[in-house]
């Protein structure tokens with residue numbers, strides 16, 4: 346599998362008032378791989394996610410998709426980039442319009458993403474099949490879905506435009522542990538089938554351990570360490586990473602007792 350950088354951020358700083366939320370943060374998502382961004386609440390993870398989706402302007406630095414700086418793109422390039430970089434949100438039920446069926450939500454997305462209208466039905470059914478849901482779900486409303494089903498619909502919607510990168514912002518943290526595992530497995534399988542690259546924002550080192558090839562540890566807007574997940578989890582160099590690992594071991598012991 347190739348390891349070219351497909352999506353990366355360079356020297357990103359974000360200041361809110363007198364608070365520096367991100368201080369000179371760089372990251373690299375390698376093609377077909379998963380980068381985890383992990384840190385406690387307030388460390389700057391969501392701010393980094395929003396900047397990488399071009400939803401929030403950084404004070405300094407830029408994010409590059411296939412070598413192009415997203416904050417220097419023309420409107421046409423931005424539309425093209427949005428086809429290829431998709432968000433998987435934290436709360437899928439909030440992200441789906443409660444007044445629309447799954448079919449209507451998928452059509453709205455496919456229209457926005459310029460999928461040819463004559464292909465909508467096939468793409469919708471195929472996208473649902475990819476997340477292990479049958480075509481009967483097209484008629485469902487969000488209120489009729491479980492959290493795990495709603496998240497799989499959100500993933501189906503995102504992949505309907507054949508993206509290259511999924512930005513997953515705490516994508517499983519609102520789900521029960523067993524449902525989390527199902528959704529993570531769907532993402533792993535899609536990654537292999539579609540060659541997706543994942544930018545995985547999470548507070549949970551267990552998720553990082555399970556999903557991520559690379560990890561970047563954020564503390565208070567600073568990168569405290571980054572690199573190969575196995576090496577960092579087995580040999581953390583920074584005291585903050587060791588604290589997160591201690592919390593992770595505690596959570597596992599609690600779950601097992």
Ligand SMILES: Nc1ncnc2c1ncn2[C@@H]1O[C@H](COP(=O)(O)OP(=O)(O)OP(=O)(O)O)[C@@H](O)[C@H]1O
Nearest residue numbers: 361364366384385386387388389390391392393548
């Ligand atoms: N729009 C904003 N205006 C002012 N401060 C903000 C804004 N957005 C984020 N912040 C601040 O920036 C810091 C980083 O916030 P951010 O939401 O990125 O952290 P996080 O790691 O994603 O936390 P959580 O896991 O709780 O979502 C926090 O101190 C937060 O209060």
